[in-house]
Amino acid sequence: MSVVSDTVLTYLPAKRKQTPSGWLSFNAQCCHHNGHSADTRGRGGLIANPDGGISYHCFNCGFKASWQPGRNFSHKLRKLLQWMGAPDDIINKVALEVMRENEGVQAKERIAELPTFNAVPLPDDAIKITDITDFNKYSMAVLEYMAARNLNVDDTDYYWSPSLGYRDRLIIPFYYEGRIVGWTGRSVVPDKKPKYLTESQPGFVYGLDEQGYNKVFAIVCEGQLDAIHIEGCAIGGSEISDQQAMLLNRLQKQIIVVPDRDKAGSKLVERAIELGWSVSMPDWPQELMDIGDAVQRYGRLYTLHSIAMQAEESPLKIRLRAKKWFT
Numbered sequence: 001m002s003v004v005s006d007t008v009l010t011y012l013p014a015k016r017k018q019t020p021s022g023w024l025s026f027n028a029q030c031c032h033h034n035g036h037s038a039d040t041r042g043r044g045g046l047i048a049n050p051d052g053g054i055s056y057h058c059f060n061c062g063f064k065a066s067w068q069p070g071r072n073f074s075h076k077l078r079k080l081l082q083w084m085g086a087p088d089d090i091i092n093k094v095a096l097e098v099m100r101e102n103e104g105v106q107a108k109e110r111i112a113e114l115p116t117f118n119a120v121p122l123p124d125d126a127i128k129i130t131d132i133t134d135f136n137k138y139s140m141a142v143l144e145y146m147a148a149r150n151l152n153v154d155d156t157d158y159y160w161s162p163s164l165g166y167r168d169r170l171i172i173p174f175y176y177e178g179r180i181v182g183w184t185g186r187s188v189v190p191d192k193k194p195k196y197l198t199e200s201q202p203g204f205v206y207g208l209d210e211q212g213y214n215k216v217f218a219i220v221c222e223g224q225l226d227a228i229h230i231e232g233c234a235i236g237g238s239e240i241s242d243q244q245a246m247l248l249n250r251l252q253k254q255i256i257v258v259p260d261r262d263k264a265g266s267k268l269v270e271r272a273i274e275l276g277w278s279v280s281m282p283d284w285p286q287e288l289m290d291i292g293d294a295v296q297r298y299g300r301l302y303t304l305h306s307i308a309m310q311a312e313e314s315p316l317k318i319r320l321r322a323k324k325w326f327t
């Protein structure tokens, strides 16, 4: 708890529900300040994190506000408190206290430099794949996609949402230390743009929670679905930020990068060399473009085995191998 979460919870509407994941839902008070009609369907959501941070999301007008220890007391947070009916002198007192505490917290963060991640809600009305009871053409297409791509319900908590804009997507939650801090929705319709709708935070690495003590290496790839296949990590693109590198190095394992077979992938190889990591570009046929394709052809176990066996540490060998991988 913190002075911020205490204050926000004090002024939250008394009529509210709690979801199993810890979100409180209630009628949002932001909407009519943002040109929307008032919320009567409990579409305001708030979660208080154990560290004292809070995240507020409104599914009606789209207003968001959040706070984490060490962060500034934002203009949006002030607005939210005002709209919830907190008096200005209370709000000013909280803002002042946050400013004072920050001087200490920020000094600590500079030493650790590790990113922190807010909890975020999944798309509206998202339910676990295993909880689907409405087998319509959209949910069926998602289940068929999973079957065709060898994705299993025990990999992770896959989600699906019947709401417009999400109903033809497979939703993959991003966990960090057990909390959902982002997600991606993969279109299951061929050629549909965008292929992925993603909510992610700077520095986030997918799959860190899965890298337990029993693993000697951590495989790092670009996409989350590829990571799921091999219980690896995903950086969510072809660039590794310094914060992502720090989170991966902190695992204290051999890091093996598997680049996609495209131009961006070749940049990723140079970045991995710079970080002193291993790179694996297994001897797969030319037409297999990524881990997902290899799993289709060979199954998960063989794919994992070929990645581990063909990991290279020497920059010279990595660059030689890259010539074949990227042609």
Ligand SMILES: [Zn+2]
Residues within 6 Å of the ligand: 028, 029, 030, 031, 032, 039, 058, 059, 060, 061, 062, 063
């Ligand atoms: Zn609203």
